[in-house]
Amino acid sequence: MLHANQAAHAWQGSLERDPWVGGMSPQARSRFFQRLSDLGAVDEFEVCWSGGGTPTWALISARLIDYQGQRAVLSTFTPINKMKLMESRLELWAKVFEASAESLIVMDADMRIITVNQAFRRHSLYDLVELVGKRPGFLLAPDNSPEQLDSLRRTLARRGYWQGEISVQRKSMESYPAWLVMNAVRDLDGVTTHFIASSLDISERKASERQIEHMAHHDALTGLANRHVSKLRLAAAIAQARRSGEKVGVLFVDLDRFKHVNDALGHHVGDALLQSVSKRLLQLVREGDTVSRLGGDEFVVILNGIGDAQAIAALLDARLIPAMREPHQVEGNELYVSCSVGVAVYPDHGDDMDTLMRHADAAMYQAKSGGRDHARMFTPQMQEQQLQQLHLESDLRHAAERQELVLYYQPRIDARSGCLNGVESLIRWQHPQHGLIAPDSFIPAAEESGLIVSIGAWVIREACRQQVAWREAGMGDIAVSINLSAIQLKSGGLAATLREVLREFAVTPGQVEFELTESILMDNVDDTIATLHAIKALGFALSIDDFGTGYSSLNYLCRFPLDKLKIDMSFVQDIHGSPQNLAVTKTIVGLGHTLGLSVTAEGVESAADADVLRHAGCDELQGYYFARPMPQAQFIVWLAQSAAPRAA
Incomplete structure (x- = not known):
């Protein structure tokens, strides 16, 4: 080192050492001196200088000179740390600008585009050269309202900031929704020098919002309007009808025996059927109906x-009714389903939404109880019947504990000997206000409400108690038969109830017979067979009631652990004048005997009926010809006066 001014001392460290060895990396030093050798001068050689101890960025310029008779190198050092820091920051911001997921546009004070980032180019499909120097108005889709754009301009001018949802148009002329944030950039004097626009494509968010909105207002399975929307549209329809003087129809549509489809073919088939029904209903109504x-x-x-x-x-x-009867092709199955429809009309049957919905529902239940597969218009009498039914169901919940339920008994007579084989137990309700109520007036309500399980258990206990009481009164063992409902059979607690009854009452299980209809047996066959075997294992007898009116197959009939078939009374009626009825009766008798079952004929109303059925081979007869159902006190009197002795 020949000479250094005071400022250079901080760059050199020690004047005795070669400054270039400690100041530059070998690679930088080699480039520097090669250039100096080739050109005799170096201007603004950028380097990270380490000669002063702390590395610092500098620009070094050098000349080859003669100094006091020696060849020397004259060097100047210019610190550029701040400039390098600014460069680093600019590089970082440039990377951030390009890498940002948000679309960014930089504009000058006249709103002309200076640059855009990669995200904007990707979303808009424009290249940078197609955008630079242009105003961004052409990027806004035509569906943006003039009011919204005017608000953007005024707010940005006044506040220097605006944000909101806007529609951006791509080069392909497609548009997409974006969330736009506009900012004005001002200098120290407050003068606007640039505008920055950042936007985010919110197409997916908008699609999710639409989906959530759809789910909130539509049924997930069928895509139809849901209950909430139905009420809103009915309220709007009523309001419109008030102004126009027109009427509004409310139809409650309920599919008949839909549960059988679910149970027999599975819920996936049931769901597909509901979708098919929904499409058919939409085809039947006008545009604007719901x-x-x-x-x-x-x-x-x-x-x-x-x-x-x-x-x-x-x-x-x-x-509507005929269209619903047409077959539905569902997953390879041809399904037939009918519907029951209840109708209420504004303002004839109510002037508010809740009343109309309630009345249409009441009319629908009347259509169901009237045989299904048809429509009923609401009448004031239906409301009264509905109220009575509600009160009846409420009273039914307490009927057993109030000892209002009673059993009537109808004799079953041996066809050959005329002896009493046993009795069928038939429930009645002795209502304190309405008198004696037949089972068809309250059993459906009991099944629908689930009360049939507890009522059925009461019937079993009462019939067994009465059988024991007759025996203790010296009347011998009188066999009793008891009807079971499908709900009892499926409840899962039937076998436990029977075991409890056997512990409580000293009955002979073989003298207690349970009657089930064909439709009950064929509902969920495998579970039914398991339940019937559990009943048989306890020693009880089983019979099919109303045989011939259902749809049981011979294959399943052989699998059921049965003891008896009971021919439905519809075949017994007019058995003298209908060769077909007589033929069916003989066929059922022959089938039963072939399977090792005894056969009972119900609905015997005359001696002639009894003779024909006896000759047809029936084992047991039951009907008004012998006795009507009667309370137990009357049954004792009948038994004492009857010519029918008890079977041994």
Whole structure:
């Protein structure tokens, strides 16, 4: 080192050492001196200088000179740390600008595009050269409202900031929704020098919002309007009808025996059937009408602008009911399903939404109880019947504990000897206000509410108690038969109830017979067979009631652990004048005997009926010819006065 000014001392460390060895890396030093040798001068050679101890960025310029008679190198050092820091920051921001997932646009004070990042180019499909120097108005889609754009300009000018949802148009002329944030960039004097626009494509978010909105207002399975939307549209239809003087029709549609499809073919087939029904309902209504699914197999149809109730009746009779009877092709199955429809009309049957919905529901239940597969228009009498039914169901919950339930007994007579084989136990309800109520007036309600399980258990206990009481009174063992419902059979607690009854009462299980209809037996066959075997294992007898009216197959009939077939009374009636009825009766008798079963004929009303059935081979007879169902006190009197002795 020949000479260094005071400022250079901080760069050199020690003047005795070669500054280039400690100041530059070998690679930088080699490049520096090669250039100096070739050109005789080096200008602004950028290097990270380490000669002063702390590395620092500098620009070094050098010249080859003669100094005091010696060849020397004259060097100047210019520190550039701040400039390098700014460069580093600019490089970082440039990387951030390009790597950002948000679309970014930089504009000058006149709103002309200076640059855009990669995200914007990717979303807009424009190249940078197609954008630079242009105003961004052409990037806004035509569906943006003039009011919104005017608000953007005024707010940005006043506040220097605006954000909101806007529609951006791609080069392909497609548009997409974006969340746009605009900022004005100002200098120290507050003068706007640039504008920065950042936007985010919110197409997926908007699609999710639409999906959530759809799910909130539509049934997930069928895509129909749901209960909430149904109520909103009915309220709107009523409001419109008030202004126009027209009528509104509310149709409650319930599929008949839909549960059988679910149980027999599975819920996936049931769901597919509901989807097919939904499409068919939509095809039957006009544009502007509403079809909604309340849940399960219940639908509501709202008919707007109806002239009169006859128009609804015409729609139902000519289109809806027949169309629903047409087959549905579902997963390789040809399914037939009918529907029961209840109708209420505004303002005839109510002037508010809740009343109309309630009345249409009541009319639908009347259609179901009236035989299904048809429609019923609401009448005031239905409301009264509905209230009575509600009170009846409420009273039914307490009927057993209030000792209002009673059993009537109908004798079963041996066809050959005329002796008493046993009795069928038939429930009645001695209501304190309504008198004696037949089972067909309250058993459906009991099944629907689930009360049939506890009522059925009461019937079993009472019949067994009465059998023991007759024996203790010296009347011998009188066999009793008891009807079982499908719900009892499926409840899972039937076998436990029977075991409890056997512990409580000293009955002979073989003298207690349980009667089931064909439709009950064929519902969920494998589980039914398992339950019947559990009953048989306890020693009880089993019979099929109303045989010939169901759809049991011979294959299943052989698998059921049965003891008896009971021929339905519909075949016994007019057995003298109908060769077909007589032929069916003889066939059932022959079938039963072939399977090792005894056969009972119900509905015997005359001596002639008894003779024909006896000759047909029936083992047991039951009907009004011998005795009507009667309470146990009357049965004792009948037994004492009857010519029918007890079977040994």
